[in-house]
Amino acid sequence: MARRKDSRKYAFACATFASLNSVLLGYDVGVMSGAILFIQKDLHITEVQQEVLVGCLSVVSLLGSLVGGRTSDVIGRKWTMGLAAIVFQTGAAVMAFAPSFPILMLGRLLTGIGIGFGLMVAAVYIAEISPAVDRGTLTSFLEISINIGILLGYVSNYAFSSVSYHINWRIMLGVGILPSVFIAFALFVIPESPRWLIMKNRVDEARSVLLKINGDEAEANKKLAEIEEAAGVLNAENNNENKEVWWEILRPSPSLRRMLIAGCGIQFFQQITGIDATVYYSPTIFKDAGIKSDKELLAATVGVGFTKTMFILVAILLVDKVGRKPLLYVSTIGMTTCLFILGLSLTLVHGSGMISPKVGIAIAILAVCGNVAFFSVGIGPMCWVLSSEIYPLRYRAQASALGAVGSRLSSGLISMSFLSLSHAITVGGTFFIFSAISAISVVFAYCCVPETKGKSLEEIQMLFQKEREVQRGEVELSNAEHLVQNE
Secondary structure (H helix, E strand, O other): OHHHHHHHHHHHHHHHHHOHHHHHHHHHHHHHHHHHHHHHHHHOOOHHHHHHHHHHHHHHHHHHHHHHHHHHHHHOHHHHHHHHHHHHHHHHHHHHOOOOHHHHHHHHHHHHHHHHHHHHHHHHHHHHHOOHHHHHHHHOHHHHHHHHHHHHHHHHHHHHOOOOOOOHHHHHHHHHHOOHHHHHHHHOOOOOOHHHHHHOOOHHHHHHHHHHHHOOHHHHHHHHHHHHHHHHHHHHOOOOHHHHHHHHHHOOOHHHHHHHHHHHHHHHHHHHOOHHHHHHOHHHHHHHHOOOOHHHHHHHHHHHHHHHHHHHHHHHHHHHHHOHHHHHHHHHHHHHHHHHHHHHHHHHHHOOOOOOHHHHHHHHHHHHHHHHHHHHHOHHHHHHHHHHHOOOOOOHHHHHHHHHHHHHHHHHHHHOOHHHHHHHHHHHHHHHHHHHHHHHHHHHHHHHOOOOOOOOHHHHHHHOOOHHHHHHHHHHHHHHHHHHHHO
């Protein structure tokens, strides 16, 4: 019992260190929401340039996501996370010292590539290192790390808002370099993924890692046999592996198609429902509701960041107890309601004047906090949990990268169009659209997402096999045995 307790602590530590890259992403998202106010004053950038600066990170991170899958298969999961941190920190340093908008964009592009690497590989690593009973909880660490980073970014904005606007935004962006020290330390503490080690025929090392994770030799050996069986086809066809895997993903079997719809779909809906608009542009939303001073705007965003971070703890406590789908239902229905209320309050404040500015501000803050709370309870962390655990080992890295592409594309679309769309149909009208999309995500969760609580990665694959496919396979096997007996 004591050994099993130690093994759970070990898996917990591995997941914690692997999540550090996500703190960088969260910090960048949170800090840019406030820094952009002062960058606009200092560098005199246009509104379109603001949208491009904010949104390009999501689009450029596609490059990191696409390359990250193959890179992690070649050099390993943990060293790909290290490479991601180096690229990100280089970009953050360039932004902090940027004398002009083009140099600022260069730094932003580098941070985007680093984020694409880090997000994809961290989710895969944690799913592969975690025991089945704790996998949902440990994979949720990615989302809580992002939320902690966002909160730290908001606090940084508020803390340095009184400094001269020629300097404060540079300090805000430069502080994001500090977590690299912890990431460098983590690389020498955490082990490589046992599934990657088996792919590279380093079986003894994989057994050692599995023993530390499971705490029981029999269980570790059983797990080792399952992974070796799953990896068998992969190692047998090693020469053209990457080309063949991408070809199979682009022309999937029925079961793989269902996996891709669930995994890529949940990534898409996580972003297209407007969470980045709420996080990046929360000062704009609160300004539209009636808050005037920069200090008060940034103080309100700190409240949003605190709410977002606290409610992710609820998801971590419940994900392996109540399951993925119940949390998804609560999350998507709650977000739909809050987004509708936010759109309605902003519309009434500016339209009919049916509610006073003070009431409008209060409702707007509550609706934004409610939206991020429901996001953090369900679709935020469940996105990483599900997209990292539903794919077979052969496709896991590349399929996860493809899902990250959908996530980043939808994030970039929202970030780079929010201000323009708000001017065209008002801020309130924009949130009515987000509410409608969120309502569609409820239907998607019901129709396309299976419950994976408590199942091993190998067992989850069977959830996507239709019963008639399994039966057909059994009939074909029976026929083959009958022919052999006749011969």
